Amino acid sequence: MWMDTKTEAMEASRSRATLSRRVLDGLLLCTGDMEHLDEHIKDRWFVLQLAVWGLRGVTRVILANNPLSGAVILAALFWASPWQGLLGTLGVLASTLTAVLIGQDSAEVSGGLHGFNGMLVSLLMGVFSSAGDWYWWLLLPVCLGSATCVFLFSGLTSVLDRWDLPAAVFPFNITIVLYLLCTGPNNPYFPHHLATLPGTLELNGTEFIAVEVLRGIPLGVGQIFACGALGPSLLILGAVLLYSPLLAVHAVLGSAVGTLAGLSMAVHQDSLYSGLSGFNGALGCMAVGGLFFTFNWRTHLLALASAFLSAYADIALRNLLGTVGLPACSWAATLTATLMLLLSGSLAAHRIPMGQVRAPEHNLRSRSQWQAGHTAERRESTDV
Structure with missing residues (x-):
């Protein structure tokens, strides 16, 4: 009887260790680049693939590449401001879809490389807009600016690849500066705040x-x-x-x-x-x-x-x-x-x-x- 109890205890200990190991393995699958997810969604619906590509683009803003992290970041943005969360989502989707439509490299698209600049442009347009939240006219420059980033990213990549350099957020910085220069604080449709001089x-x-x-x-x-x-x-x-x-x-x-x-x-x-x-x-x-x-x-x-x-x-x-x-x-x-x-x-x-x-x-x-x-x-x- 003592042997039976000992055997049951050993089996229970093994099952707990196995369960802990499975939980740990499951958590590890959610870290890093989650490359296994790309294989899993390869033959799935395009909408699902687009969602994963977009979430990767969200994390590329902060130099990461994990769709689960992207979902957490989007939740954080919607928590801080639903309007900003909406603009960011629209920006990353507009730029990713533009990359798909003009036939950009599939590995770059699936890796989110064509999404993060569009997201940054849309977020900064919302931050600097003086028209307030839920100003629907702003969605037009958000989509156009996000799409523009794709062309700039593609052109800069072909040049910088010679030195094995990334295009990084050069497209975002260029696009947002051009947008702010084109509109101005008194624009009837897209007014924005001026950056404040430290001396003022x-x-x-x-x-x-x-x-x-x-x-x-x-x-x-x-x-x-x-x-x-x-x-x-x-x-x-x-x-x-x-x-x-x-x-x-x-x-x-x-x-x-x-x-x-x-x-x-x-x-x-x-x-x-x-x-x-x-x-x-x-x-x-x-x-x-x-x-x-x-x-x-x-x-x-x-x-x-x-x-x-x-x-x-x-x-x-x-x-x-x-x-x-x-x-x-x-x-x-x-x-x-x-x-x-x-x-x-x-x-x-x-x-x-x-x-x-x-x-x-x-x-x-x-x-x-x-x-x-x-x-x-x-x-x-x-x-x-």
Whole structure:
């Protein structure tokens, strides 16, 4: 009888271990790039495929590539503002459908590469519009601007591919600047707010509220999607964590570095408290910290340097473009990341080719396997 009880206990322990293992495997399937999902939907309805492509495009804004993370981010945007959530959804769908209609590369479309610029354009049009929420005329430039990003992305990619560089968010930055220049604050159909010059704000004091400054760090991650609410920003950070813990750490570090750079330049408190000082630093840090470079202590220091450079460049560009009423958008992080990818010397050896970029943890494992295989080959050749 004692043996029977012991056997039952062992079987129960095995079943619990098996269940835990299955749950863990299921959770791991939801992380990273979720490439298995592409095989699963290959022969499914086009609407389902379009939804997955669009969700991948949503996460590409924040340098991720996970449709489940995209769904979490969309939920965060609708939580912060249903109007902004609607504009973002329409933008990513308009640009993705345009790419399908004009016959862009299927791998780029399914990977969401033609969706994220359209989403950013639509979100910024909504943020800068002075006509208020639920202004339906705005849907026209949202669709046209999102479609324009596809043509710019395709043209820039053919040029930048020569140096193995990504088109990144150059199409978004170009399109939104052209839109704001074409309309103006007094346009009868599409009026927008002018970017405020730092010198026109009320006198900036030297006293800061430490809690508000710390609160601005997670808000810096949310501001990548033009979201200035704390709860949705934390949800966006959680979506990045689901895709890659390493990328999420660099997002927080980059935003903190951007906030520190803003403090050192005594930028206005509103920029620090709202996260606007941190989002370019977050983007610059994430791009280098494991995404386009394999992660190690050298590239980690390079990622922090990229965050500082992005943050300081953003301050300078805001002061410059503010003279003509234009926002700096993400020009600083985009230009800085491009310069980092052009680096030569020993750091260039850690750079990942554009066609092989995956989640940072996957990049790290692939690099380790490649180095192990290379070491084994050298040993075999030496033995011979």
